[in-house]
Amino acid sequence: MNTVPKLEWKAIDKRFNGAPVLAGLNLSVAAGRSLVIIGGSGQGKSVMVKTALGLMRPDAGEIALNGRDTVGLSERARRKLFAGVGVLFQGSALFDSLTVWENVAFRLINADGVSRRVARDRAIGALERVRLGADAADLYPSELSGGMQKRVGLARAVVADPEILFFDEPTTGLDPITAAAIDALIVEQVRHLGCTAVSITHDLPSARTIGDDIAMLQGGKIVWQGPARDLDRTDNPYVRQFVEGRADGPITSVGHSDARAVHA
């Protein structure tokens, strides 16, 4: 049995202008599991994902993907290692100057050397998997609604059949019905691909829907981690305050708290 985690943050430190954002962060994700990282705004969830994606270098620590340290890799080595990674960004991050299908097929055409004709067919296939028809393929991102842009972003993330998917606040800015539809699509795509998923969100209904496991980030570290079904049962004071949406508790409104005192 393979016990090497798919992805692992090991003792990660990251500071901005001297202020710690991640402080000795440890977390691992097993292959085939869907982990959701929850936490308040400004807690470093996006920083955490950016370190994992190699978009931001941690000040200390190690990020292991398939057991291999990714920190300090050259751009070329990073691109090779991350070929099996798909990402849905918070604002979708679609390329304005390209059509929908060109966005979805971007990796296929520009990194994998697939011909435009084949790439277009595969892009339209991916769009259909996220319930967007071929009629959306030739539109530009500015012609789409926020929900449609998320679907295109999801199609772009899954089109190359990744081994690991990252979702950065997938439902932020969406109405509850569209958010539920995006959550359902995420669950469907992760199951269809049989891949590992890492999501960050502060949307609890979304976290419960898409996560097998949930971890809570607070004060630069993971203060609780467990199966999604235990989220409402744990007596961890951080999780309780977050789930109940109370202003009083160990989490202060400015975002930082005495996280060192409590462990998962």
Add this chain to the structure above:
Amino acid sequence: MTTASLAAPRINPVRAIGRAALGAVREVGAVSLFAARGAAAAFSLPWFPNQLLRQLVAIGFFSLPVVGLTAVFTGAALALNIYTGGGRFNAEQVMPQIVALGITRELGPVLAALMLAGRVSAAIAAEIGAMRATEQIDAMRTLSTDPIRYLVAPRLLAAVMVLPLLTIVADTLGVAGGWLVAVRVLNFNPTTYIHNTATFLQAWDVGSGLVKAAVFGFIVALMGCYHGYNASGGARGVGRATTHAVVSAAVLIFAADYLLTSLFAHP
């Protein structure tokens, strides 16, 4: 409130100068590294020919009107000024030669580059800066595509290729502007004007201007790409990047112009 807390903060001039000097050195280093990465990407595989083609059109073709108009009016004004000034020592008749020399060696490449600095540096900085602000550059990296190769290298190459061509247009239209004023306003013989210009000009007069133009093209695209790529702070940051791109491109064009002119001059 204590007296100490009311006192103005004391500025250590040595420290302030040191900090500014270190900042300048850091900025020069960062620009140099960025330029080296961009140039290395431009001359190694993989290339993105569609991007190059798009930039050739955006930077070159769409700059033709502004460069052309600027050149015509500058050539015309230059002709009038030289005629008036030359009249003080009975040298009006050398006006065609001086206009041609001034346009091809100096004003053609410099004005074309300045027009591009305003039009193209700003557009590049705004576009790439907006891509940075909306995580499109991060997205590109996660899609296994090097943004330097995809965004920066085609713009650098296109500007280096296109500005000499725009300079040829500027040279031609600048001389034509001078000719128009000379013939229509100053009663020069049209054929003699062209003959004097053609026999006086040497290949290197035009060639040195084209070499300058290629260097200026690199500067224009580099400043747009560098400031856009390193933009931060949302919409305000994009605006700041655009301003910095135009200003730094213009200053560097003048500095490079002097250095290249010194290099090409044979006193």
